[in-house]
């Protein structure tokens with residue numbers, strides 16, 4: 036069997052399929068619900084190429100108790116879930132040390148720096164180029180002193196070549212007149228972009244794959260089989276699917292597939308929420324990030340998308356849409372003319388590693404298995420480069436970037 040099996044039809048799986056197909060591989064995609072509503076369909080639409088600072092930074096653990104006090108605040112750990120995620124939390128703490136953060140940032144920057152180059156051929160083939168809006172991102176602070184508290188992160192970004200410009204209150208409103216008086220200081224990151232609609236992009240990507248005669252198998256991959264020169268996937272319907280290579284790109288659901296061939300990784304679902312207001316009554320030009328409150332607002336074709344939250348409650352707990360309400364309430368305070376009727380709520384699972392680095396590369400145990408998951412907040416941004424890198428590794432070409440920092444063996 037010379038086909039390559041890709042498990043998962045999110046932005047990461049489709050990007051892998053794209054670059055493998057471009058290299059002449061016959062690709063089969065396994066996904067029970069390819070036209071789904073997972074993270075790739077409902078995210079905040081940002082090509083967040085400036086985000087080279089991991090979630091865990093020195094000092095964050097000190098602030099965590101305060102963040103956890105509000106049950107509808109930006110961070111929530113479901114009490115009954117904490118025990119099972121203890122190893123992840125311990126590794127998160129270890130990864131938040133200054134030494135580790137200084138190692139992680141260049142690895143994130145290496146992926147982000149390739150985003151536009153590796154997205155370009157995909158956007159061209161999907162005829163979606165005109166839907167990338169190079170308007171930058173505006174990060175908003177209460178005042179300059181709150182910006183200074185984030186100095187470590189901004190200095191780190193500057194060290195990695197991220198461009199940004201500080202803006203006073205008047206300059207912020209010149210760019211975005213609908214921002215209310217609470218935010219008196221801003222930082223513009225001009226290299227960030229947003230797309231018109233993650234769902235539109237995914238729909239076009241799926242159509243492109245079908246036009247290329249890429250076969251879709253609408254089944255769940257249950258386990259991988261361990262062989263040296265052949266890859267096998269046990270499907271939910273009992274069939275055994277064989278190929279020359281398997282790429283695991285099942286987002287937050289990837290951990291058990293890796294475990295089935297003995298590859299350990301630390302992966303949690305970091306659940307995010309948003310509401311898309313169809314008739315917001317205000318208009319924004321670019322994505323806004325509210326730094327203290329930790330949420331984002333993006334103008335997309337479906338309306339104004341208000342989202343954020345990091346809820347750790349596992350894959351099976353039903354959504355708590357009170358979180359979307361809380362975010363909408365916050366947004367109304369920051370954008371006083373926002374009309375919050377006609378909102379569509381959504382929850383999605385980010386696949387989160389404790390060091391904010393994705394897992395990309397070959398299985399140390401089974402060479403014909405490759406991993407492509409764990410992109411956390413940056414899967415839309417880093418998906419295409421992940422696809423390119425996976426194709427390089429499968430084809431044993433010179434990799435476009437050094438894959439070492441992303442290897443699953445870091446969890447061994």
Ligand SMILES: Cc1cc2nc3c(=O)[nH]c(=O)nc-3n(C[C@H](O)[C@H](O)[C@H](O)COP(=O)(O)OP(=O)(O)OC[C@H]3O[C@@H](n4cnc5c(N)ncnc54)[C@H](O)[C@@H]3O)c2cc1C
Nearest residue numbers: 043045046047075078079081256286288307413414415416
């Ligand atoms: C609220 C929110 C806002 C975000 N904003 C941004 C942003 O602005 N910019 C950015 O870059 N990123 C953002 N992200 C992150 C980004 O959406 C994700 O990192 C990205 O979509 C992950 O893509 P994926 O293909 O790995 O996973 P997913 O989109 O989750 O897709 C995984 C696929 O695998 C399938 N699958 C699962 N298990 C199996 C199995 N056993 N067998 C077969 N198939 C399986 C699922 O059906 C699904 O189709 C955001 C995420 C959230 C939740």
